[in-house]
Amino acid sequence: EKECLAARARALETNQDFRAAAADYHSVTVLDPRDADAFGQQGEAWRNASELARAQKCLDTSVQMNSNNPYARHCRGVLALQKGELEIALNDFDECIRLNRKLLERYEGSLTGDQAVHWTRLSLAHALDQRGSVKYRMQDYPGASRDAREALNLEFVTGEAHNILGRIALERADKANDANAISHCYLGELLVELALSKPLR
Numbered sequence: 001e002k003e004c005l006a007a008r009a010r011a012l013e014t015n016q017d018f019r020a021a022a023a024d025y026h027s028v029t030v031l032d033p034r035d036a037d038a039f040g041q042q043g044e045a046w047r048n049a050s051e052l053a054r055a056q057k058c059l060d061t062s063v064q065m066n067s068n069n070p071y072a073r074h075c076r077g078v079l080a081l082q083k084g085e086l087e088i089a090l091n092d093f094d095e096c097i098r099l100n101r102k103l104l105e106r107y108e109g110s111l112t113g114d115q116a117v118h119w120t121r122l123s124l125a126h127a128l129d130q131r132g133s134v135k136y137r138m139q140d141y142p143g144a145s146r147d148a149r150e151a152l153n154l155e156f157v158t159g160e161a162h163n164i165l166g167r168i169a170l171e172r173a174d175k176a177n178d179a180n181a182i183s184h185c186y187l188g189e190l191l192v193e194l195a196l197s198k199p200l201r
Contacts, residue, residue: 002031009041018049036065040072047079055079070099074127077134086134093131100124125151129160136164 009024025042029035043058059079062072077092103120132147148164 002028002035005031006038006041009045013045013048016048018045019051021045022049022051022054034065036062036069036072039065040069040075043072043079044075047075047082052079052083068099070096070103070123070127073099074123074130077127077130081130081134086138090131090134090138093127093134096127097124097131100127121154125154128154129164132164133160 005024005028009021009028012018012021012024022042022045025038025045028038029042032038039058040062043055043062046052046055046058056076056079059072059076062069063076066072073092073096077089077096080086080089080092100120100123104117104124107117107120128147128151132144132151135141135144135147144164148160151160
């Protein structure tokens with residue numbers, strides 16, 4: 001029953017029925033109150049449903065239950081960024097990045113399948129994107145640029161990384177006709193639109 005509920009919740013998220021998804025994830029936690037992942041997934045569903053207080057409670061619970069879960073850290077960082085709590089967001093993204101790097105180190109030379117490595121690298125790229133956004137807002141342009149370039153070096157095409165680099169180039173050039181800045185911003189906006197139209201799962 002637990003697995004069926006979780007599968008239905010993921011399908012509901014794909015259809016952007018986030019409230020129903022959150023309800024199913026809640027049912028999973030009722031069946032298994034120690035399922036930290038389900039609390040994290042419920043929190044992300046509530047965040048997508050714009051129920052930020054509920055999202056915060058679930059994500060805090062998930063992190064408290066398993067502080068080594070990069071997914072819950074990432075989701076909580078996104079929530080903090082959405083709320084404008086930049087220092088809190090930065091701390092969660094720092095920890096998410098550290099945990100993902102630790103996982104990748106553990107996978108090296110192991111028998112872990114390519115799929116696990118792929119999803120961990122993707123998670124790391126997204127966390128670097130988000131941390132770059134936080135640093136940009138905090139006007140730490142060198143730090144934001146480093147995170148965006150590292151995300152792109154992981155060989156995942158991310159719109160946010162291009163947006164960060166484009167905005168930084170415009171800040172430094174102080175003119176809107178800088179070709180390099182415009183190309184980054186245009187590509188970034190296009191990739192973000194594509195990602196929104198077809199969410200990564």
